[in-house]
Amino acid sequence: MILIDGARYDVLSELVVEGKLPNLRKLDMRRAVTVFPSTTGPAYLPFLTGFFPGELDVPGIRWLSKDALARNFLHPHARRSYMGYEAVFFNRDIKARTIFQYFHKPWAIFSLITKGLSPRGNRTRWVRRLMYPYSHFLHDWRPLERTFARKLIEWAESDSDFLFAVFPSVDGFSHLYHPFHPKVLESYRNFDRALGTMLEVLRKRGELKDTLVLVVSDHGLSPTRTHVDLARFLHERFGCLYYPLVFKPGASSAEMVSGNGMSHIYLKNGTWRGRTFYEDIEDLQLLEDLLKLEGMDFLACRTREGAILVLGRRGRAKVLSEGGRVLYEFEGEDPLSFGGSGTFSSLEVLERTFCGEHPDAPLQLLQLFSSERTGDIVASARPGYDLRARWEFPEHRSTHGALTKDQMLVPVLSNAPLPPEPMRTVELFGWILKLSGRDHGETPTD
Numbered sequence: 001m002i003l004i005d006g007a008r009y010d011v012l013s014e015l016v017v018e019g020k021l022p023n024l025r026k027l028d029m030r031r032a033v034t035v036f037p038s039t040t041g042p043a044y045l046p047f048l049t050g051f052f053p054g055e056l057d058v059p060g061i062r063w064l065s066k067d068a069l070a071r072n073f074l075h076p077h078a079r080r081s082y083m084g085y086e087a088v089f090f091n092r093d094i095k096a097r098t099i100f101q102y103f104h105k106p107w108a109i110f111s112l113i114t115k116g117l118s119p120r121g122n123r124t125r126w127v128r129r130l131m132y133p134y135s136h137f138l139h140d141w142r143p144l145e146r147t148f149a150r151k152l153i154e155w156a157e158s159d160s161d162f163l164f165a166v167f168p169s170v171d172g173f174s175h176l177y178h179p180f181h182p183k184v185l186e187s188y189r190n191f192d193r194a195l196g197t198m199l200e201v202l203r204k205r206g207e208l209k210d211t212l213v214l215v216v217s218d219h220g221l222s223p224t225r226t227h228v229d230l231a232r233f234l235h236e237r238f239g240c241l242y243y244p245l246v247f248k249p250g251a252s253s254a255e256m257v258s259g260n261g262m263s264h265i266y267l268k269n270g271t272w273r274g275r276t277f278y279e280d281i282e283d284l285q286l287l288e289d290l291l292k293l294e295g296m297d298f299l300a301c302r303t304r305e306g307a308i309l310v311l312g313r314r315g316r317a318k319v320l321s322e323g324g325r326v327l328y329e330f331e332g333e334d335p336l337s338f339g340g341s342g343t344f345s346s347l348e349v350l351e352r353t354f355c356g357e358h359p360d361a362p363l364q365l366l367q368l369f370s371s372e373r374t375g376d377i378v379a380s381a382r383p384g385y386d387l388r389a390r391w392e393f394p395e396h397r398s399t400h401g402a403l404t405k406d407q408m409l410v411p412v413l414s415n416a417p418l419p420p421e422p423m424r425t426v427e428l429f430g431w432i433l434k435l436s437g438r439d440h441g442e443t444p445t446d
């Protein structure tokens with residue numbers, strides 16, 4: 001399983017059609033919907049565990065646990081950013097078996113998640129820590145591409161029975177420029193060459209026909225013109241904890257941004273303990289003022305009856321899980337462009353929204369709000385905007401994380417016939433286990 005971080009379906013498929021990715025062209029290709037937030041880390045979880053990030057209580061690349069914070073302001077697990085030193089907690093935070101635990105000699109290359117790997121199986125443990133900061137700050141992702149290509153060959157020549165490899169430069173260059181920049185397109189081509197070389201090694205060893213090849217992506221990206229300073233907006237009203245300023249005393253709100261197109265907003269509401277519901281804040285001007293921020297697409301929060309209320313500028317919707325079905329009702333202009341009220345199966349939700357502006361939105365909000373660590377208010381930005389104006393070096397010119405089509409739709413390619421569209425990336429975990437003769441119930445290896 002090889003993940004091209006930040007590969008957009010439309011960009012990749014166009015290059016395939018133009019014949020510029022000859023090795024990917026030989027594979028079966030589909031569109032799939034990733035998860036909300038559409039960001040690296042949480043969006044790896046469907047592939048590696050078969051669960052949504054909300055189900056695993058990892059609702060973003062940054063999050064806050066209000067209950068842990070209420071117990072102790074300095075609690076080591078009250079706040080998290082996997083972008084910094086707290087990345088070491090990621091494996092600990094995942095309360096599920098990973099795919100690595102179903103295989104005998106799994107390997108990973110450049111993976112943020114390594115739970116279930118032996119030290120020998122994590123092939124880039126040190127390289128990743130040293131080279132990522134170099135590439136990030138010096139804008140040079142080529143050395144990582146070369147290491148990636150070399151490690152793929154090493155894997156093909158090894159006796160390892162499973163590989164998860166991350167190709168980082170499409171995301172890296174997209175953030176620096178935009179998703180269609182020549183350097184980004186060159187990265188896709190470099191990926192295709194590396195894949196081709198690996199497949200050739202497998203073919204020569206007579207192992208290709210018994211190898212399931214799956215190429216996936218964790219999120220798309222859309223170009224960004226405007227950075228909305230959500231942290232400052234909250235700080236001026238309540239005092240706000242946000243990375244890297246997360247230990248300031250006296251703050252009554254917190255803002256944990258992902259990608260940076262989505263953000264979790266947490267409100268103290270007297271005490272940090274427990275969720276702040278819509279009814280607690282509907283009389284404040286806060287929600288209206290947030291919706292007036294340029295670039296805000298929608299807000300979502302919980303109501304006391306257990307529904308998710310979605311607020312757009314000109315309308316609102318209610319999402320509720322009812323006996324395994326999804327209830328959706330809206331009034332005014334439909335904030336998630338779902339286009340109907342009623343109860344729907346999970347598949348119907350996907351079918352109705354797959355090609356729309358907010359793919360899979362009702363179900364994605366339900367999975368996200370199943371986490372205790374999800375914000376009291378979840379904010380999602382419109383294309384062209386992100387929600388982080390400071391502390392992002394270098395400046396991001398592309399965004400993901402939001403619940404918009406360019407950030408949510410990803411390509412999936414395989415040398416085996418793929419499940420039909422519409423598809424969610426979370427379905428692939430069971431599909432891989434089935435094709436490789438394993439199942440969910442099997443006791444994983446150590």
Ligand SMILES: [Zn+2]
Nearest residue numbers: 006040171175
């Ligand atoms: Zn990114």
